Amino acid sequence: MALAQAGGLSVRRRAFAGSLGEEFGASTPWRAVLAVWLLGAALMLAAGWGSFSPARFLDGDDALRLQQVRDLLAGQGWFDLTQYRIAPPDGVPMHWTRIVDVPIAAVILLLRPLIGAAQAEVVAIVLVPLLTLLAAMALTARLAARFFGAKAGTIAALLVLAAVPASF
Numbered sequence: 372m373a374l375a376q377a378g379g380l381s382v383r384r385r386a387f388a389g390s391l392g393e394e395f396g397a398s399t400p401w402r403a404v405l406a407v408w409l410l411g412a413a414l415m416l417a418a419g420w421g422s423f424s425p426a427r428f429l430d431g432d433d434a435l436r437l438q439q440v441r442d443l444l445a446g447q448g449w450f451d452l453t454q455y456r457i458a459p460p461d462g463v464p465m466h467w468t469r470i471v472d473v474p475i476a477a478v479i480l481l482l483r484p485l486i487g488a489a490q491a492e493v494v495a496i497v498l499v500p501l502l503t504l505l506a507a508m509a510l511t512a513r514l515a516a517r518f519f520g521a522k523a524g525t526i527a528a529l530l531v532l533a534a535v536p537a538s539f
Contacts, residue, residue, distance in 0.1 A: 399516045401509070403525040408505045411532040416497070423493050437496060439465065440472045444479060474499045507531050 428434045435454065443449070449469055455462035475495045482491035508528040516524030 398521060399509075399513045400521045400525045400528075401512075403521075404509050404512045404528045405505075407525070407528050407532055408501075408508055411504070411535070412501050415501070415535070423497055433496070435465075436467070436471070437475070437492065439467065440475045440479065440495075441492075443469065443472055444476055474502070504532070504535065 428437075438456070439452070439454065442454075452465040452467065452469070453462040454465055457463040478495035478498055479488070479491045482494055485491075486494070508531045511531045512524035512528040515527035
């Protein structure tokens with residue numbers, strides 16, 4: 372019975388998607404999204420060339436985030452979000468989640484044996500935001516393409532990319 376219901380659901384889902392027309396199910400322009408991201412990433416890298424360093428962050432939050440990752444990698448507990456450098460000796464509990472630290476820490480851990488800790492941090496602070504931007508562009512393009520067509524998906528990805536400089 373459960374198998375028959377699952378099969379019926381699958382058939383209904385396909386019938387529903389087909390009844391909405393081809394425009395609704397338009398394929399995502401993955402190649403266009405990747406091309407736009409590569410161009411945008413290249414422009415951002417060129418604009419920031421020579422200033423990729425933890426000592427040259429645009430704001431204190433970026434520096435404190437990297438310090439939080441460093442503390443995690445040095446053995447501070449996952450649930451201990453206290454920054455002991457602020458208001459010593461008790462420190463200040465931070466309000467940020469550790470989830471955001473995971474990709475940064477992963478890149479540092481992967482690259483540290485190959486290029487050293489300092490260079491691994493530089494690669495992480497450049498690579499992780501660019502990959503996050505790619506994910507945001509891909510998700511936005513997918514949603515726009517699904518509802519409005521592939522061309523709208525490409526435009527949506529461009530708009531996400533254009534919003535990056537506007538946020539600084």
